[in-house]
Amino acid sequence: xxxxxxxxxxxxxxxxxxxxxxxxxxxxxxxxxxxxxxxxxxxxxxxxxxxxxxxxxxxxxxxxxxxxxxxxxxxxxxxxxxxxxxxxxxxxxxxxxxxxxxxxxxxxxxxxxxxxxxxxxxxxxxxxxxxxxxxxxxxxxxxxxxxxxxxxxxxxxxxxxxxxxxxxxxxxxxxxxxxxxxxxxxxxxxxxxxxxxxxxxxxxxxxxxxxxxxxxxxxxxxxxxxxxxxxxxxxxxxxxxxxxxxxxxxxxxxxxxxxxxxxxxxxxxxxxxxxxxxxxxxxxxxxxxxxxxxxxxxxxxxxxxxxxxxxxxxxxxxxxxxxxxxxxxxxxxxxxxxxxxxxxxxxxxxxxxxxxxxxxxxxxxxxxxxxxxx
Amino acid sequence: xxxxxxxxxxxxxxxxxxxxxxxxxxxxxxxxxxxxxxxxxxxxxxxxxxxxxxxxxxxxxxxxxxxxxxxxxxxxxxxxxxxxxxxxxxxxxxxxxxxxxxxxxxxxxxxxxxxxxxxxxxxxxxxxxxxxxxxxxxxxxxxxxxxxxxxxxxxxxxxxxxxxxxxxxxxxxxxxxx
Numbered sequence: 349x350x351x352x353x354x355x356x357x358x359x360x361x362x363x364x365x366x367x368x369x370x371x372x373x374x375x376x377x378x379x380x381x382x383x384x385x386x387x388x389x390x391x392x393x394x395x396x397x398x399x400x401x402x403x404x405x406x407x408x409x410x411x412x413x414x415x416x417x418x419x420x421x422x423x424x425x426x427x428x429x430x431x432x433x434x435x436x437x438x439x440x441x442x443x444x445x446x447x448x449x450x451x452x453x454x455x456x457x458x459x460x461x462x463x464x465x466x467x468x469x470x471x472x473x474x475x476x477x478x479x480x481x482x483x484x485x486x487x488x489x490x491x492x493x494x495x496x497x498x499x500x501x502x503x504x505x506x507x508x509x510x511x512x513x514x515x516x517x518x519x520x521x522x523x524x525x526x527x528x529x530x531x532x533x534x535x536x537x538x539x540x541x542x543x544x545x546x547x548x549x550x551x552x553x554x555x556x557x558x559x560x561x562x563x564x565x566x567x568x569x570x571x572x573x574x575x576x577x578x579x580x581x582x583x584x585x586x587x588x589x590x591x592x593x594x595x596x597x598x599x600x601x602x603x604x605x606x607x608x609x610x611x612x613x614x615x616x617x618x619x620x621x622x623x624x625x626x627x628x629x630x631x632x633x634x635x636x637x638x639x640x641x642x643x644x645x646x647x648x649x650x651x652x653x654x655x656x657x658x659x660x661x662x663x664x665x666x667x668x669x670x671x672x673x674x675x676x677x678x679x680x681x682x683x684x685x686x687x688x689x690x691x692x693x694x695x696x697x698x699x700x701x702x703x704x705x706x707x708x709x710x711x712x713x714x715x716x717x718x719x720x721x722x
Numbered sequence: 723x724x725x726x727x728x729x730x731x732x733x734x735x736x737x738x739x740x741x742x743x744x745x746x747x748x749x750x751x752x753x754x755x756x757x758x759x760x761x762x763x764x765x766x767x768x769x770x771x772x773x774x775x776x777x778x779x780x781x782x783x784x785x786x787x788x789x790x791x792x793x794x795x796x797x798x799x800x801x802x803x804x805x806x807x808x809x810x811x812x813x814x815x816x817x818x819x820x821x822x823x824x825x826x827x828x829x830x831x832x833x834x835x836x837x838x839x840x841x842x843x844x845x846x847x848x849x850x851x852x853x854x855x856x857x858x859x860x861x862x863x864x865x866x867x868x869x870x871x872x873x874x875x876x877x878x879x880x881x882x883x884x885x886x887x888x889x890x891x892x893x894x895x896x897x898x899x900x
Contacts, residue, residue, distance in 0.1 A: 388748050392758045654748040655741070708742055 362456040374590040388653040412583040424483040431480025432584035438469040439591040446598045449634040451524045462523040474500040481573035492572025496563035502667040503553035509675035510546040513682040527607030531618040537604040538698035542678045544604045551596040558652035597644040608633035768851045773831045775852040778870035782845035785817035792838035797825040827863035
């Protein structure tokens, strides 16, 4: 009976709680994204439904549920129904593996090859998109599906390679161990700044987000693979996309930004410090984790608001000619530093790069004469 | 025509500094004030010379019909009768307005009637800053002189008449049909 509880009931309960929280975040993200995009574009975004437009979160699903569900007459029926469901299942399963807080309570299933499993599950999401695009029996959908396949397969490579540097430094595939390593050393994004950048870019490409949203390029392909989908099936596609975004943000935070901890060199809120306070500490850790994740979701939206879409050959160029060599080079350099026992030197390189970026980003005073010339 | 672009610098090609510039711009725009005006709640005040709905003053009008003559599409309808009236102890022949109607639905807001008006200040003018003229009925845009003078407290539209097969024709405002 006890084994049933520990191995079946509790993990299921944890998974359900994580699932519900994640779904609420995903629904809220839709509103946050539209609102922020509006702000960037000097307008207000959805603000009519409820206070500040917050009830839009409820209004959207209700509208999706009430809309007519159209199936094209010439569609391949079984594949057409499988299309929206297939990308959902793996992204939901991944939430079992992600450590939302200190391990015993806040991880549904602690697996010692968690990263491998996560990569394997998330990369199956492309099947649903291809199936959906093909089954709609529409050339635009098919083009969208094919583009998505090409894009996701080519960005899977730098996505995986960028993680290798972290794995070499930590020496484990366990997400919990990676987070604990970062709390006792430096957060991985400082020594692995190049890998972190590659990871973020390829995670944008994996999710078909805007600089890389060729599969659903409105100006070329109507709406890409979900042209023929309406009502709840379309909502499933959106749900899968936003869930995958959230999964990737969780991964990014766990791998590079210290997960649920707020500590470096063992000082601050490490796992042991949080465990000292019992379940309240665990909740604090989860809160820290979600704050970090939401920050990166906002960065996603920031990128979407900023960058125009790539051309398809440019996209492939970036993937194969830049990201993959850069990731391989990063592995090589990391290996050299680890062999030489000079990991501290990598910290300084990372800090120098970050400093340069911050220095470049800092607001500069522009002389009035230069403004009028331009 | 071939456009010659300046050759990109090393930093522009490899370090993606333009992308950082773009991110900076969007971040700055995020906190700027927005241009949207939430119309029913917030309204822009039109400029002083904005031509809105007509306003008419019965007291100033001398019934000279110059505005009706000036109107290029003849939508101002004026009826006048003469009256003997005592002004300052003397009997005088005065023109009295019976009817001063404007068919605003055909108006193009050219403001020629206002220019033609000889009284000072004008007894017909358009610079009223009112632009919400929409009605549910064509006849709602035909105004008589009382309405032109007191359009601000115009009564609400009561709703469309029920459509009955072979029923009574839509209500006509008296004098609207020519």
